[in-house]
Amino acid sequence: MNYKIDNLQYCKWSREVFxxxxxxxxxxxxxxxxxxxxxxxxxxxxKEWNKLFEENSDLIYxxxxxxxxxxxxxxxKTAIFFGFQNCSPIEDDIGLVEKVYxxxxxxxxxxxxxxxxxxxxxxxKTDSGVTNFGKEVIxxxxxxxxxxxxxxxxxKSTLDAIEISKKPIAITxxxxxxxxxxxxxxxxxxxxxxxxxxxxxxxxxxxxxxxxNTNCSLESFCDMIARTAEIMGxxxxxxxxxxxxxxxxxxxxxxxxGTWTKTKNYGEGSTQNPGFPEQPEWFKDARGFKNLxxxxxxxxxxxxxxxxxxxxxxxxxxxxxx
Amino acid sequence: MNYKIDNLQYCKWSREVFxxxxxxxxxxxxxxxxxxxxxxxxxxxxKEWNKLFEENSDLIYxxxxxxxxxxxxxxxKTAIFFGFQNCSPIEDDIGLVEKVYxxxxxxxxxxxxxxxxxxxxxxxKTDSGVTNFGKEVIxxxxxxxxxxxxxxxxxKSTLDAIEISKKPIAITxxxxxxxxxxxxxxxxxxxxxxxxxxxxxxxxxxxxxxxxNTNCSLESFCDMIARTAEIMGxxxxxxxxxxxxxxxxxxxxxxxxGTWTKTKNYGEGSTQNPGFPEQPEWFKDARGFKNLxxxxxxxxxxxxxxxxxxxxxxxxxxxxxx
Numbered sequence: 069m070n071y072k073i074d075n076l077q078y079c080k081w082s083r084e085v086f087x088x089x090x091x092x093x094x095x096x097x098x099x100x101x102x103x104x105x106x107x108x109x110x111x112x113x114x115k116e117w118n119k120l121f122e123e124n125s126d127l128i129y130x131x132x133x134x135x136x137x138x139x140x141x142x143x144x145k146t147a148i149f150f151g152f153q154n155c156s157p158i159e160d161d162i163g164l165v166e167k168v169y170x171x172x173x174x175x176x177x178x179x180x181x182x183x184x185x186x187x188x189x190x191x192x193k194t195d196s197g198v199t200n201f202g203k204e205v206i207x208x209x210x211x212x213x214x215x216x217x218x219x220x221x222x223x224k225s226t227l228d229a230i231e232i233s234k235k236p237i238a239i240t241x242x243x244x245x246x247x248x249x250x251x252x253x254x255x256x257x258x259x260x261x262x263x264x265x266x267x268x269x270x271x272x273x274x275x276x277x278x279x280x281n282t283n284c285s286l287e288s289f290c291d292m293i294a295r296t297a298e299i300m301g302x303x304x305x306x307x308x309x310x311x312x313x314x315x316x317x318x319x320x321x322x323x324x325x326g327t328w329t330k331t332k333n334y335g336e337g338s339t340q341n342p343g344f345p346e347q348p349e350w351f352k353d354a355r356g357f358k359n360l361x362x363x364x365x366x367x368x369x370x371x372x373x374x375x376x377x378x379x380x381x382x383x384x385x386x387x388x389x390x
Numbered sequence: 391m392n393y394k395i396d397n398l399q400y401c402k403w404s405r406e407v408f409x410x411x412x413x414x415x416x417x418x419x420x421x422x423x424x425x426x427x428x429x430x431x432x433x434x435x436x437k438e439w440n441k442l443f444e445e446n447s448d449l450i451y452x453x454x455x456x457x458x459x460x461x462x463x464x465x466x467k468t469a470i471f472f473g474f475q476n477c478s479p480i481e482d483d484i485g486l487v488e489k490v491y492x493x494x495x496x497x498x499x500x501x502x503x504x505x506x507x508x509x510x511x512x513x514x515k516t517d518s519g520v521t522n523f524g525k526e527v528i529x530x531x532x533x534x535x536x537x538x539x540x541x542x543x544x545x546k547s548t549l550d551a552i553e554i555s556k557k558p559i560a561i562t563x564x565x566x567x568x569x570x571x572x573x574x575x576x577x578x579x580x581x582x583x584x585x586x587x588x589x590x591x592x593x594x595x596x597x598x599x600x601x602x603n604t605n606c607s608l609e610s611f612c613d614m615i616a617r618t619a620e621i622m623g624x625x626x627x628x629x630x631x632x633x634x635x636x637x638x639x640x641x642x643x644x645x646x647x648g649t650w651t652k653t654k655n656y657g658e659g660s661t662q663n664p665g666f667p668e669q670p671e672w673f674k675d676a677r678g679f680k681n682l683x684x685x686x687x688x689x690x691x692x693x694x695x696x697x698x699x700x701x702x703x704x705x706x707x708x709x710x711x712x
């Protein structure tokens with residue numbers, strides 16, 4: 069059985085988007101449900117999702133473990149797995165980790181660009197690694213079955229997380245920096261350590277993580293995956309598209325600035341290019357998985373490997389979460 | 391005019407304590423009103439304080455700036471200045487800095503032992519310094535007139551804060567580590583930088599910060615002050631007793647553990663000695679200021695210098711806060 073999984077999307081959720089994901093054949097999507105929301109605001113997001121599940125029950129449902137991906141395949145639906153891009157919902161309270169797990173959280177980034185109470189983000193000048201509280205939270209996440217996601221974290225923090233966590237961690241959406249040197253992309257050293265610990269890398273289709281941005285070619289992207297496989301092997305690679313379909317630019321502003329600054333921070337953008345960047349032609353939305361399939365075959369992966377990258381590897385990872 | 395100021399107390403507040411502080415002749419006390427409380431919980435503490443002000447209006451009132459210390463002197467009352475030992479009440483929101491200022495906050499530690507969103511505490515393994523959010527918050531505190539307090543912070547973070555802040559900062563309650571090597575005590579390098587920037591050090595009477603703990607002698611303590619004056623000069627020294635009068639041991643547990651761990655952390659204590667330590671005989675409460683006065687004279691300070699250390703230096707510092 070082959071599964072198709074996009075392990076990171078943050079779209080403006082609507083029936084249209086769920087339909088596109090189904091058209092793309094996605095059996096599971098890890099969706100970002102919060103950035104900087106605190107616990108109460110997170111509960112609000114849960115309410116909104118409950119409404120979405122109710123109104124679109126023919127297309128989606130809440131995924132809790134890998135069996136829900138198997139079920140989705142059979143029912144031709146998409147299992148939705150909740151994730152956080154920042155640890156804000158647990159505030160400073162170890163007790164809230166279990167609460168968010170009970171509400172469906174299965175992935176949590178320890179930090180989003182800036183320093184958090186748990187670890188350092190990739191936009192800070194100095195990276196002190198996983199904090200005292202961070203160590204406690206990792207233990208709790210391991211026990212419950214929440215994946216540690218270090219996509220937006222700095223290098224030492226990520227290496228710490230790999231070492232401290234008893235379970236493999238994930239970088240759900242980023243690319244290697246040998247291909248394109250972005251603050252968010254990851255070093256060879258780190259990718260090697262990640263794969264040695266059975267951790268997963270989800271390749272990002274967000275233009276700011278791509279060589280040549282919007283103009284990145286499918287060939288270049290797939291060639292980059294082939295070169296990453298030489299470092300990490302082919303079993304720890306997947307897709308985490310970072311698709312932000314239909315989101316207004318106000319959302320990217322929230323992602324970057326939260327409530328932490330009175331001046332405006334442009335993150336990976338700039339004053340000239342402050343909004344969401346345009347997707348490459350060959351990956352406008354999840355239906356681009358078909359193009360990835362062709363592109364990956366072209367750079368020399370066999371059918372089995374391609375199926376791994378497009379979903380089976382993530383599926384196997386989900387099987388080991390708890 | 392001479393002022394007597396204790397620039398850090400965290401007592402179990404009651405009429406008895408306010409009366410003791412008056413008996414000690416204190417014109418002002420900087421009181422800790424929160425440790426790990428979030429914004430809503432902070433508002434709760436404010437309500438409790440409003441009740442205390444109402445019931446003890448013959449002894450205390452809320453201090454907002456140095457003029458309230460002058461007024462206290464005349465009216466034979468104690469001006470109470472609010473401070474935070476952790477930055478938890480501002481959560482992750484720059485907008486809350488002004489809100490807490492409006493409610494009376496005049497001192498805020500950027501961190502309490504562990505990593506915060508602003509800086510690193512002295513109990514973390516690695517100190518990454520002041521964070522991106524921390525820089526924004528310092529700017530805002532400077533603008534409003536909230537003193538940056540680095541008593542529980544790690545060294546690099548403190549040096550960063552001195553450099554980033556446009557106003558002198560304070561270490562309201564700590565001692566030099568050359569005298570007693572505790573995690574919370576401060577290096578010569580740091581103390582020198584602090585005084586060069588007109589920052590204040592408040593000497594702590596908390597036994598875990600004292601050489602020989604509860605058995606520390608008055609002579610040893612005053613001699614330490616004399617040696618610190620050789621490094622910092624005599625104008626940037628004051629008292630921040632860290633008195634925790636009448637507090638039950640459950641409170642020291644909250645101070646150390648907040649909600650960040652499921653295991654128990656003993657901070658400066660130990661499994662054998664988990665509670666509040668006993669005060670030295672000569673500083674059971676603020677009436678010990680009288681003993682300090684005698685002790686400081688004995689080690690060679692002149693009357694004027696003693697008055698500086700016991701309050702006038704803090705008074706002058708308050709005059710420059712905004």
